[in-house]
Amino acid sequence: MADVVVGRASVTRSAGVRKRSSLRNAVKHKSTVALLMTLPLIVLISVLVLYPAIYSLHLATLNKSMSRFVGLGNFQFLFKRETFWLVVEQSCIFAITAVIFKALIGFIVAHFVHNIPAKGQRKWRGMLLVPWVIPPAMSTLAWLWLFDPSYSAFNYTLSFLNIGPIPWLGEASWARFSVILVNIWIGAPFFMIMYLAALKSVPDQLYEAASIDGANWWQRIWYVTLPMMRNIIAITTLFSLIVTFANFDIVRILTAGGPLDQTHIFATWAFKVGIEGSDIPLGASVSLFMFPILAIAAIFILRDINKRGNEA
């Protein structure tokens, strides 16, 4: 390129040419470089996420020893089993109740934190987020010990009020209550922090305008806060719904599905059938039932992301 430069006058021009050609090179190489940079990601996702997801569809159509194609036989078998319908019911109860309470508690607590002077907020936020930070398997162990029927702290404390002893994990309805309670404890801080971020983004002028117009506390929440937070509430709830629906740790550690399979949700039952019972195809069929709800949630979230993309 240097030999192109002849006269004094062309110096500036050559600089321009060099700039342009390096830009052109950059553009030419761009797609190659981009491919190289994204290749590990593409490989990882296709080999360890997409392929297994499709593979589980295939697995679900095999017989127990995985030697014969049985079509929808596994599903037919599942539909005839009472336990399966118990699992469907409990999964829905578990996910919906837990998400509603997590959202409510998160919303309320976020307001309280937002209410107090900014100086002290960090400290409170820190304490309230602790359940979210501890690995769920570890904190669930603490709950298991709190629920212990004979030596536990809960029943000991309740005995002073002449209540109990409550069979926290020993009786179906209490066990269901317990797993939901622990899920709420772990998940509520997530809602709290998301809602707090949303609350902070609501301009103060809106509240001032509302109160000048004579809006009371309830009207301010209903007509100012909620509309402004709508998007965050929707996306947080959907996320939590997916994760709660696919939960494994809490139920596995607290009850392992018991008593009498009453607290099994899809993930724990799939584990019991597929890994412990070594009927891999049946386990795959069970976990596939999580797919529809994930797909529905994904569609809603995608719509939301596209909306966000258009706004930006």
Next chain:
Amino acid sequence: MTTVTLDKAGPRRKVKQGSISRDRAWALRWSYFFLALFAIFSLTPPLYMLITSLKSSAEISAATNPWWVFHPTLGNYVELLTSNQFLRFFWNSAIVSIVVVALTMLISVPAAFALARMKFWGSTALATGVFLTYLIPDSLLFIPLFKMFATFQDWTGIQLLNRWYVLVLVYPTLTVPFCTWIMIGYFASIPKELDEAAIIDGASWFQTLTRIFIPVALPGLIAATIFAFTVSWAQFLYPLVFTTSTDQQVLPVGIITTLIKGDVFNWGQIMTGALLGAAPPLIIYAFLMDYYIAGLTAGATKG
């Protein structure tokens, strides 16, 4: 803040002079009261872990007031921290998490840069795809993955199941999509002029990434690192399915499978183990809470 939010809180019952500030004071008191209640709810299990970890087995089975330690002892800590098995779990957890964090950053940072800045064919679709993979939970994939690893071993003779490095292979499926997603967000917020200038000055794309984007997006990078670490440290399902022998297990599974022996629960040790297992994320969080929260609210997280 206090002056601006003057009448943001609390129902105004009386319309009298000075009632605003009085209502405000009451609203504050109620806020603190309920926050304290919620804080008790949040902190009871971890505190109970701590209380139990300081008790001897004799004191636990004596069924005295469970909320108080009458004869505090560090016996449980000494016993666990000198047991080879427990140290093995801790070591496995540490090595798996550190390798996963490194791998995650190596994969997701360049990918996020390419997706945020180098518009190429299919880049938008890929970005959406990354986000969607994040929604596919571990509890849907563990069975096909288990079968895949078993088949892989039959074909190649390379053992993946029951080896700690199988976890290094699968954890990135949980961490990479999220980290890529938040890094795309951080990179997208960097002004376009910056990389255009760098490219015109003759920097390669790779140099643009390492010299400009990584330093500028450092807070996002820290948030992503914390995430990758906490997710790998806390993962329970994959190690439970993929590892069985005690020398290959990580902390959460190790504690649950070895400290709980049949119906005999050695609660003092279990709680000590759980507390030690919860300590690394808690310590990181205590120092880097703001990054953690920034990352949490930047994209969208599992909850």
